[in-house]
Amino acid sequence: MSDNASLPPPENLLRHASSPYLLQHAGNPVHWRPWGPEALAEAQALNRPILLSIGYAACHWCHVMAHESFEDPETAALMNALYVNIKVDREERPDIDALYMNALHLLGEHGGWPLTMFLTPKGEPFWGGTYFPPEPRWGRPSFRQVLQGIADAWAAQDQRILQNTGALKGALARMAEANPGPVPGQAQLNRVALGLVKATDPVEGGLSGAPKFPNPPIFRFLWQMHFRLGQPACAEVVELLLKRMSQGGIYDHLGGGYARYSVDAIWLVPHFEKMLYDNAQLLELLALAHAGRPDPLYAQRAEETVGWLLREMLTENGCAFAASQDADSEGEEGKFYVWAESEVDALLGPEAELFRRVYDVTRDGNWEGHNILNRRQHAQPLGEETEATLARCRATLFEARAKRIPPGRDDKVLADWNGLTIAALVRAAAVFGRPDWLEPAKRAFAFVAGQMTASDGRLLHAFRQGQASASGLLEDYASMARAALALFEATGRARYLRHAIAWADAVQRHFAAPDGGYFTSAKDAADVLVRGRSAGDNATPSGNGLMAEVQAKLFHLTGDDRWRACAERTIGAFSGLEQGLAAMPLL
Template sequence: MAPAENLLQHETSPYLLQHASNPVHWRPWGEAALAEARALDRPILLSVGYAACHWCHVMAHESFEDAATAALMNRLFVNVKVDREERPDIDHLYMSALHALGEHGGWPMTMFLTPEGEPFWGGTYFPPEPRWGRPSFRQVLQGVAEAYQAQRDAVRQNADALRQALAAQSAARPGAEIEPATLDQVTAALLQATDPEQGGMRGAPKFPNAPIFRYLWQDGFRTGGRAGIEALHLLLRRMSLGGIHDHLGGGYARYATDAVWLVPHFEKMLYDNAQLLELLALAAADRPDPLYAACAAATVGWMLRDMAAPVGGGVAFAASEDADSEGEEGRFYVWTEAEIDALLGPDSAAFKQAYDVTPVGNWEGRTILRRVTPTGDAMAEAGLARSRDILLAARARRVRPGRDDKVLADWNGLVIAALCRAGAVFDRPEWIAHASAAFDAVMAAMAGPDGRVRHVWRLGRSTAAGLLDDQAAMARAALALFEAGGEARRLDQARHLVAAAQARFGDHDGSFFATADDATDVPLGAEARPRTAIDTATPSGNGMLAEVLARLFHLTGDPDFATRARRLVAAFGGLGNALASAPTLLAAADLLEDGALVVIAGDPVAGVTQALLRTALAAPDPALAVLRAGTVPLPPDHPAHGKTAPAGEAVAYLCRGGVCAPPVADPAALAALLRHRRGPT
């Protein structure tokens, strides 16, 4: 039996360590906690959150730090705390159960389980006293405990119903191959839901929804229409000018609480900024804009300055920064007019006019910086830049929000791929070098002997087994590095990660489960083993792996990759209307069937060869792979097989649908060719 004490002090997760001094007898997730619940015949109270979660902090202060509430929890339940970022598989399982109960998801998530780990009831945040039509947390505790003891049949009925719902959600959804007509229907539905004035999706709160807008962007190149492309441009401009963007330190907050991108929920997540960096690069490739270049540079600056995290002997990227500092949400980021005046002196008036600084503020009596004036001339913009530097230096003297410095393989994979794309578009080779170093650091510390990469690393320990998302995101990152640098070892690394995913996560129908077949601490058995192609704030593992398989096919010509990609897409082809929630999978289907390969032939160090490579890597269409001739042996039936350049020259071949167009030697001509799949419209 575990001791009557809080056991989180032995963990490495920053979120769990935030709760290590609570009077609650917390246990980390695992078989030991389940065994304790069985021995005591008590239900499990499962609390799931993450280090940067504002409402998690609120509930912790109100309830978990309260001695009377903790005593009630300790008497009635076995209490288990989970970091959703460390164990996204556990979070996904119980969040799915919460949705099956008809509840809106969110964190903190509070679920009640049988000693076998079966969910039977739950919710999210509960207040310490009854309010907003919700019972107090202590009322919930007493009611659930009484129901568990006195109404076992009802508890069993709920648990069985939820188990069946989870099994249904995890079942494969086979269907026909994704046809262009299906993509047209999804695109029309998604565009109808976008906000034509403020960008993003309609209403509030406003999330970036990066997987959706990346799909709409790519689909614009498929169809030749501009609606999806312009939707992304609008999103990026509104976000980048709004308060959700950190105009001083770079990076974007997780979402805006309003409909105009003014008031952020101030936490900054690595995964959001990775995806937004890639979108900024794609948008700049289509329509160069100083705003995109500045925001991309500032975002990378934030990553390198504030998010660098040690992994073994190298450096990768930390998970998140908190919304709160000194017990107050947003305190680190907001300003008063008096502070601005004191710091900027005679330059204050111009800055206040540009960034919406007023005596009364624009949020709770203070100001969230947002750009409200058009771009000025070079002298004016230089003056504003100097003012921003002064404010950033002053802000650095404030108490910083907490940082969750654990390294997550899947989120780092997203960053690495984004740095490769942005490095090519903005001609910043040092960003690609940072991406390469981060990839090597993650693999050196977190790759296992069977080729799988583990999920999390902190304080010299890897505390969670790898999930499908980790293998898929790191394989995608390896391919981005291969295309950016041409190193054959990167292609081999992608192949090995795909093989590991196939061996441990693959199903007979071509789809992949989220957890490995040798996972020992995921409850509810094989029938509820999670499997999904639905994107959340991050792309799904199945969607990313479909993209990897499609890209491998274009880069190698191996038909087995195409077959596996088609089977994976078809395994979810029966999702029906829910396909609109799987945009990464749909983009992968487009890449497979209508994507192109650009083969660059010529002396690798010659200037014109490098110019052609830069042009190809900076193309705006994501459904494009770039290959240096001779890097990979191509099968004889591949249209790019044997392609070379005349002696002393360099050329590019654009190959699509089994046919290569005539060679192009001029980078400008290649750029024009790559802007449109079907020719200019």
């Protein structure tokens, strides 16, 4: 881009995006650009810093900041005058999100969304934060103060910016380096497992503290260590997690499915968004636990969660699964899910007293004057007749709730999250004796393998309204290969095994690091500052952890020694520090 005449028009350019999150911002007075070489070239031509805002459609605080700042004409005018403004959907570009979230952590800040980062025109981060209020509060400056302060520092060529830029870029590159070591042995795994057990809440389950996240990769690892190492404490913390969550407010007792996390330490008050990846992993964990220690609660929650998936999350003519449901409806967090005592009384009549007592419904409410349904105080079954009455009550309230304005749904299809869901449905179908659950798993697999595969055979990451977008990442290949192996074991159909091998081979060609493990982005990725490489599991399992599992399974199924060598090399690339193994339980 040689002169300003060739610059994009000074207007919001998100109207042609496919991402629901970007489209939510298409009407902002901010001159948003989507991520890409055009936006970076514009910043370089103008010599302006970049304001990068990353979020997702179901994010409550993203909506809050959008309403307070991005919809405000004065704030937008300041942003447009001082910055090239780029908006990213973290679910559509998790590689970009991970890179700049790592940069924020390196700056000593807590992570979260919306992620607000300030970059050089070349995309190098130098400062950032998360949510900024419209006025100074909670010891944080206002967003407009931040905008002006960063712009002034940039114009003055503040040495701190130059120092931060170089230091952060170097640190991000070092984070992607291997940390080699031998494959962990039984004694090492035992220490890691027992260390994780000690970090759990012995009363409420999950990891100690608040907010509380489900952390399925950690608890899946502990369940496996129970059987591998004979450690009953590992199984007990998994069961405590599942039982406390399944009777808490984080679970939707009317419609099924788990919210993303609890803001408190007792699983009562959720952040009300429901994510596909959480529910897929928790469904698989319920199946694992039920297979080892059968419990009617696990079976009930699995059936209800699958019911929610098939009723509310299917998209693309029932062939794949949508990404998430929003926390907000009618502009209020949780409004769709909460109840007033008077509503319950009017709908349930003489059965209301029983329901109110069991599900913690009171006049004053248990959250901001409203009631979040939960069975924390009545977790044990109350007898067949009483439970039948409660089931009728739930059905009545569910029918009434269906007349409310529902939360929005992000209906894009993500290859990696659909892979997690396919594998979970396959395992749940076997454990709970529901072969009918295999059918939606097969349809979703066929959709991703067909509609989300480019002409050169490579996977694409996202799909919406007839259009696939974003190059496939390591997690897409690994998750779909794992799903293919699950379907192969369930059906015996060789085509699923062929898919798994083809995707595992593609990972070797496009993502392999020379010293072991795999980068998140393919080697031909042109729009990332640093190619990330990590085995750390977060809310979703890491691509390296999934690949090690796929490679080990391929060795078991085919007897081909190269897959064993690949698995050992993948694990060995990250095994150098024992204290780091707790952060990568899937590996």
